[in-house]
Amino acid sequence: MGKLLKDKNILIMGVANKWSIAWGIAKKFIKEEANLIFTYLGDKSRLHLEKFLMEEGIDNPKLIECDVSKDEDIENAFKELRKEIDVLHGVVHSIAFANKDELQGFYYNTSREGYLVAQDISSYSLVAISRNAQPLMTEGGSIVTLSYLGAERAITNYNVMGVAKAALEASVRYLAVDLGINNVTVNSISAGPVKTTSAKGIRDFTKLLRGFEDVAPLKRLVTTEEIANTALFLCSDLGTGVTGENIHVDCGYHIVG
Ligand code: NAD
Numbered sequence: 001m002g003k004l005l006k007d008k009n010i011l012i013m014g015v016a017n018k019w020s021i022a023w024g025i026a027k028k029f030i031k032e033e034a035n036l037i038f039t040y041l042g043d044k045s046r047l048h049l050e051k052f053l054m055e056e057g058i059d060n061p062k063l064i065e066c067d068v069s070k071d072e073d074i075e076n077a078f079k080e081l082r083k084e085i086d087v088l089h090g091v092v093h094s095i096a097f098a099n100k101d102e103l104q105g106f107y108y109n110t111s112r113e114g115y116l117v118a119q120d121i122s123s124y125s126l127v128a129i130s131r132n133a134q135p136l137m138t139e140g141g142s143i144v145t146l147s148y149l150g151a152e153r154a155i156t157n158y159n160v161m162g163v164a165k166a167a168l169e170a171s172v173r174y175l176a177v178d179l180g181i182n183n184v185t186v187n188s189i190s191a192g193p194v195k196t197t198s199a200k201g202i203r204d205f206t207k208l209l210r211g212f213e214d215v216a217p218l219k220r221l222v223t224t225e226e227i228a229n230t231a232l233f234l235c236s237d238l239g240t241g242v243t244g245e246n247i248h249v250d251c252g253y254h255i256v257g
Contacts, residue, residue, distance in 0.1 A: 003031075003032045003033040004032040004232060004236035004237070004238065005029055005032035005033055005034035005090075005232070005235065005236055006032070006033040006034075007033075007035075008034050008035065008089040008090060008235070008236075009034075009035045009037065009084075009085045009087060009088050009089050009090075010029060010034045010035070010036055010037070010088075010089060010090035010091070010092065010235060011036075011037050011038075011039065011081065011088060011090070011091045011092070011133070012025065012026045012029070012036050012037070012038050012039070012092045012094075013038075013039045013066065013068070013091065013092060013093050013094060013095055013129070014039075014092070014093070014094030014095040014146075015038055015040075015049060015052075015094075016041075016045065016049075016196075016197055016198075017048075017052065017197060018052065018056075019194075019195065019196045019197060019224075020094065020196055020197070021094050021146055021191065021194060021196060021224055021227055021228075022092060022094035023224075024224030024225060024227060024228045025092050025094065025224075025227070025228040025231045025232075026038070026092075027056075027228065028225065028228035028229065028231070028232050029228075029231075029232065029235070030058070032232060032236070034090075034235075035085070036061075036062070037062040037063075037064060037081060037084055037085070038053070038061060038062065038063050038064070039063070039064050039065070039066040039077060040063055040064070040065060040066070041065075041066070041067055042065075042067070043065075046063060046065065049061075049063060050063060062084055064077045064080045064081060064084075065077065065080075068095055068121055068125035068128070068129065069117075069120055069121050069125070071128060074125075074128050074129060074132055075132060077132075078132040078133065078136065081136065082136065085136070087136065087137070087138055087139050088133055088136035088137050088141060089137070089139065089140075089141040089142070089235070090141050090142045090143070090144070090235040091129060091130075091133050091141075091142075091143045091144070092144050092145075092231060092235070093125065093126050093129055093143065093144065093145040093146070094145070094146045095121065095122065095125060096118075096121065096122035096146070096161065096164070096165075096198060097117065097118065097121040097122060097198075098114065098117065098118040098122065098159075098160050098161045098164065098201075099114045099117060099118075100201045101114075102114040102115075102118065102159060102160045102161075103157055103158065103159060103160070103161060103201055103202045103203060104157050104159070104202075104203035105157075105159075105203075107154075107159040107160070107163075110159060110160045114160055115160055115163070118160045118161055118163070118164040119163075119164050119167060122161065122164040122165065122168060123164045123165070123167040123168040123171060126143075126145050126168060126171055126172070126175070127171055127175065129143075130143055130175050130178075130179065130186065134179060134182060134184065137179075137182060137184050139183075140182065140183030140184055140240075141183075141184050141185075141235075142184065142185045142186075142187070142234050142235045142239065143175070143179070143184065143185070143186045143187075144186075144187055144188070144189060144231050144234050144235060145168060145172065145186075145187075145188045145189075146188065146189055146191055146227075147165045147168055147169055147188040147189065147190045147191070147246060148161075148162075148165050148190060148191060148193075149190055149192075149248075149250065149253065149254050150162030150165055151165035151166040151168070151169050151190070151246075152166070152190075152254070155208075156204070156208070157202050157203040157204060157208075158202060161202075168188065169188055169190075169246050172186050172187060172188045172244060172245075172246065173244045176243040176244030177244070180243060185234065185239065185240065185242060185243035186243055186244065187234050187239075187242060187243060187244070187245045187246070187247065188245075188246045188247070189227060189230050189231060189234075189246075189247050189249055190246050190247065190248045190249070190250065190254070191222060191227045191249050191250060192212060192216070192221060192222035192249065192250030192251055192253055193205070193208055193209055193212055193221065193222075194221070194222065194223075194224055194227070195209070209221060212251075212253055215253060215256050215257070216250065216251035216252055216253040216256070217251065217252035217253075217255070217256065218251035218252055219251075220251055221251065222249055222250055222251050226249055227249050230247055230249045234247075
């Protein structure tokens, strides 16, 4: 089989460091010869990302600034993207944020501001990004976002982020309907827990990891590579018939109990 993403231009949003799920996906996509463009958040993270990508052997990485909490940033990012490419084939949206103090204790203590921040960055951003991406996706394509089981079940301490993920998964279905006519698929991957910078913000995250291994049918944690494999399937020609779906890549954890 030839390289699965040859000649495909894909926007990767959400690489913060080597632990990021987005980086696991990017590595896999590079092996399949995708042409990647990365977004970053703020000047400090640009320097960090540039250095990190060079260390990983990516010379002259294409980097575009995008704070997804700002409409003008998203619009500018896609203007910049147009200067780099004529056609976009894929977007990996691997972005979420909630204030740390909202990721513990009683959900009913969620502040109005904290609720809106989580929804804005973790869920609404996919809507705005899809709207801006669509005009560039003239050959069809795939939009993939990352979700978690906390969207479907009340997971201790996940709280406001679970509610944002529920909105994200609902958005996936609505966006799949809107963009289907343009042959663009929209899906979420509900990943099992992975030790990343964001995940460490959830109180007792290591406890959650331990419990996971005991319960999951495969008796282990999911790897970032396994999550990336599913992203690859969705962004390649193998996944063209799948849209509006939420695919669990969690060693089967969600089926138990
Ligand atoms: P991460 O911290 O590596 O990635 C989160 C990214 O979101 C970072 O790159 C950060 O810069 C970006 N971000 C935050 N606010 C932003 C903003 N305003 N504008 C632009 N970017 C912004 O952590 P991760 O675990 O790789 O998270 C990636 C995605 O995977 C998230 O949606 C997360 O909820 C999801 N996910 C993670 C797990 C897990 O256990 N780690 C499980 C399921 C789903």
